[in-house]
Amino acid sequence: FDPTAVSSDRPLPLYLQLADHLRQLIVQGALADQDVLPGEREIAERFGVSRVTVRKALQILAEDGLLDQRQGSGNFVNRGKRVEQPLSALTSFTDDMRSRGMRPASQWLHRGISAATPEEALALGLRPGEKVSRLRRLRTTDGTPMAIELATVPCRFLADPEIVTESLYEVLRGAGYPPFRALQRLCAVQLTADQADLLHVPAGAAALLIERRTFLEDNTPLELVRSQYRGDAYDFVVELNLSG
Ligand code: 16G
Known part of the structure; x- marks a missing residue:
């Protein structure tokens, strides 16, 4: 003390x-x-x-x-349970938490349609200015904030972001656009004061920045996601095999 x-x-x-x-x-x-x-x-x-x-x-x-x-x-x-997420499986936050018997929920920070930024257009294979649905959420499990997530999906796959109430992947699967493959990048960051507030941790706390680009089976980009996961609550686990 x-x-x-x-x-x-x-x-x-x-x-x-x-x-x-x-x-x-x-x-x-x-x-x-x-x-x-x-x-x-x-x-x-x-x-x-x-x-x-x-x-x-x-x-x-x-x-x-x-x-x-x-x-x-x-x-x-009660430091809370750390969540272990295997890095090799392409799953959604909702599926992940439910499979652990935990209760996933989201607090909406923003849900709307706007023009893709040049960076997003490039990542999603869109023409500059093409419309995208944006979903910014605080993701919680059993009431504990876990991650801040911004998902950007071309409007042609998700015309109305308001129809996503719980699981984005459930909506995409239902619309005939099941996520098939993803490329994910993880790096260490310190949370800004606003982000730390949302995640109930001190400003400057460690977090994992995860950028995910998800594709349909035919390799069309489906979503671009940028999330900050609490460093004290999440372990990303990957299995390594001897190759060759
Ligand atoms: C996961 C994915 C995110 C996806 C979300 C859908 C990571 C790092 N990110 O959070 O890309 O948009 O699941 O979750 O795993 P939902 O179906 O529960 O909305």
């Missing part, structure tokens, strides 16, 4: 400062999964704040799913 992380000199209410500090300790791994936090009184003394402030901060972390408040036995750190 760093008592200087909470100070009445800063404009943010003390309970929010304390919640932020504890969240960072959890997300960055200084507090391990299932660690028990000290009691309210001890935390209050260490940070020089009231017990009410501590209670409000812990309440926020519990609501964010980072703490399990167990009556009588204390506050347990």
Whole structure:
């Protein structure tokens, strides 16, 4: 614990400062999964704040799913389950989560039609300015934010983005455009303050940027996706074989 992380000199209410500090300790791994936090009184003394402030901060972390408040036995750190996704299978977020018995959901950040940018036109084999459907979502599992995803699909495969309510791939399959093959690139990035806010992690936290280009069986580009996956929640796993 760093008592200087909470100070009445800063404009943010003390309970929010304390919640932020504890969240960072959890997300960055200084507090391990299932660690028990000290009691309210001890935390209050260490940070020089009231017990009410501590209670409000812990309440926020519990609501964010980072703490399990167990009556009588204390506050347990819940770093959440890491999700393992095999890199070799072409699956959708919804399929992936359901196959693990988890509940996928999306929070819509944007859904609309606009002209392809030159970069998108190139990646999707479109004429410059051709119309594309854009779907920007915060993807969650069991209520925990996992990734921010922007999918761009030519309008000729998805004329109305509003018909996608849950799974984009389900809609594309239903329309006779099943995703067949994809090329994916992963690289490490730090989240911007806005992205970190959406994903409930501290600004600057590590994430995996994944760019995917998906094709139909005849090699026509179907979607271009750019996503930021939480570095603390996701493992991408790949199987290697001795070739030759
Ligand atoms: C996955 C795909 C994304 C695809 C989405 C469809 C990665 C990195 N990305 O998130 O390309 O658009 O699934 O999911 O795996 P949906 O069918 O649940 O909407």
